[in-house]
Amino acid sequence: MKYSYYPGCAQHGTAVDYRMSVEAVFRRLGIELEEVRNWNCCGALHVDDRTVRVGLSARTLAQAKGLDLATPCNLCYSNLMRARTALEDTALRTRINEALTAKYDGNTKPKHLLEVIVNDFGLGKLAEQVKNPLKIKAVPYYGCLLTRPENKFDSPENPVSLDNLISSLGAEPVKYYYKTKCCGGPILLTNEDLALSLARDLLAMAKESGADCMVVTCPMCHLQLDAKQKAVEQKYNISLDMPIIYFTQLMGLAMGLSPKELGLDKHLVPAGKLLAKIGGSNAGK
16 A cells, blocks of 8 residues: 655654654555655645645645545645645636646545545454554544545544544543544634633543543644643643543554654653553553
């Protein structure tokens, strides 16, 4: 299996731990990710000019070399899918292609890495790779962008793909009614109070569910819920201590990869208790 790969800005910055786990897990599964050369930011939903915003994603889509375009980021995925829909407008597509060296032809399909694993690789095959079944409870947190209606690979109201992936690793996905609620990350810089309030709601419900960790698919969600968790605890005088784990890190742990290889030592909320509960030969190494 081979995909053109659009890492997005965070993979080479704040989400280096995510990148480490993606590379380790996909290499183990034999899924080839060929990174798009000279890629650019997707616009991250904040570029006001529609032509520029769509053009940024069109430039990336145009360089996929006939392959499906995989991405690890919910924001990038949503932007790429929205651009693909917007480019059905012939006038807009013509105007953007006039500015591009590689022309957008409409044949490239963006896919989130979760979609690649669940729909293309298959959870049955993934279960065969499990060496250390995870006897834990995990919150499946999709975020507010992954399953927007235009994305089409899971239900916008009640997605189950991440739940099913967690189950295939031997873990228990807890019932979580905030699974598609915004984490507050997109507004952290403009309204920190509201952003921390949204994060508190998610983290408190996860704590109340008895979960051992939250599983995320998005670098912005991880940044908000991991890096800002201490700020939430201090602002609201609560104790959370909730590890925030990328779904690829969870996969890697079940496959027997070491926590260090998966970047778990880079998290601000320590995963020590989680790793001790998971056990196995690689726990803590």
